[in-house]
Amino acid sequence: MDNHTIKMVFKEYIHPLDTKVIQKMIDMEGVDKYVKKLDTIAYIRLFIYAQLKKSENLAVISQSVSRKKTVQRLVGIDSISKSQLSRKNRQIPHEIPEAILRHLIQKVQYTLGPVKAGKALLQLHLIDSSTISMCLSGYEWADFRETKAGIKMHTSIRLCNDTLSLDKMILTPARPADETQLDELIVYQLDVLHVFDRGYFNFAKFDAYSEKGIKFATRIKANTVVHVVEELLVDPSSPITRHAMVTIGNKTSITIDRDNR
Template sequence: MDKNTLKSSFSKWLTPINSKKLQKQVTNLSQDKYTKKLTTEAYIKLMLYAQIHETEGLQALSDALLNVDFQKAVGLKSISASQLSRKNNEMDPAILAELFLDLVYQIRGYHNKNLRGLPLKIIDSSTLPLNLTHYKWAKFRKTKAGVKLHLRLVFMDKDTVYPDKAVITTAKEHDRNQLEVLVDDKDAMYVFDRGYMDYERFDRMTDDGYFFVSRLKKNSVTREVLTFSVPSDSNILSDKMVYIGSTQKRCENIFRLLEVRDTKGNILRLITNRFDLKPEEISDIYRSRWAIELFFKWLKQHVEIKHFYGMSETALQNQIYIALITYCLHVLIQLETKSRKSLLRITRWLKAALWKPAYIWLHRFESKTVP
């Protein structure tokens, strides 16, 4: 009998989660030492269900356990909203962070099989606004509160991207402060926007052997060293070797500066420390940065991080990590089935077939009649 005949679609979706490794970490951190009912594993399943259905509150999640299939999947007949809230506030975010990284490791296994050249890693952040009255710890501005998700996204191709490192801070934290944390792999090509502009770090990254492409601010001073010829029929307007910065404050290394016209006719100034690539390749690499904008848009529209289930820093971090785990589980099923279907469509099918045998859900990936 096929292993997916009796397994539900929800259970199949959760397969990449290593229960033994999870339980080992739970034991090491004494997370469930005094737990009588709501174990960490049950909590994770409940929260992942909430992400799939974009459940707006813990009471609604508690009510969802009226479903017998859901009870069997979680191993609970009922749980109160107050118990869920307590667990959400007591759960160590390190457990979910480790689970997220374990899923990333599995995705990377698929990625490395088809990798040619340096992997492309895009860095950016997104601010999640909060009510200042309820989240006074999340400092941002005088009248606003918020947290910021600093993220590194791996670009496999236009259909498959995945987050492989995340840092959660208050919204007041400047993006530049996280650049060194997110740049830690010399066998990669990094892409980030002008919000990360820092001459000293650019020098340090170059000296340490890290490659990057970024966008130069309009008011940045440059001094030309050498000019390369560019094709007259391309979107590349100029290609130069330059020093960046004024005499008082400038980079010690020489960089490559490209002026590129985008699809809207705007002129972009791109800075990089790669001299071995064609200017069109540099332009295409920077253009891939749109992928992280789409990722943040997907995250805010299709998982539940618009409404937070708790007001503590711990509760928020847990919910954000659960959202990232949800995304990674979608990517893993996409890679396992070698599907070119969008993650949104995969999510809709999962939601519709959640308690049906997994083969019914998986069959949709093979159907050629579905657009």
């Protein structure tokens, strides 16, 4: 995405977040009690931007803030060091993102109504992985890097009403790519929507899932070649800004695009 598109998408991500509600959650946890600069709201905004930019590490994120006025305006800070970012990562309790997720679920329920929202959320499965680094001398079997060992925890989380429940979890050495476990995490039911990130990007798997009617949503990689076959009508009252029939590789599929990428 170019900078203009990233700015548009960033605002779409931020828009549903009610900062007053989130700030109450933060105050209850006392996370920002002695913070002068990088408060939790700025932290959330910064890492949403970093995810959109696919920033590789904390140093890159720090440089983006220092060098780009646009980032400073979007996030609300003019500079931050990688050590400050690292400390903030350790300080944020898991209850904060969980509370934000519940807040967003409540907004969905308010918008769609409890019955329709409950049915939609029951069919949503979130797939992701987490890597845990370990001492190489003690865990030589956990293949990761030359200087360290590690394991990867692949999970499928079911989102239902305002709660999360673990559907599947697979433990592997850290080195294999995320996509190697995707088949095991997919729920082969036609009414389920799977959501996962670029780590699971695999054209062959996408083709196979599409042929079986398995629904999934992911973000395409920057170098993906997409050919628009037909522009489709969009309901003006819908939040969708673009709906098109496209081809990716040799297969045809429907893509819904909120930001005109």
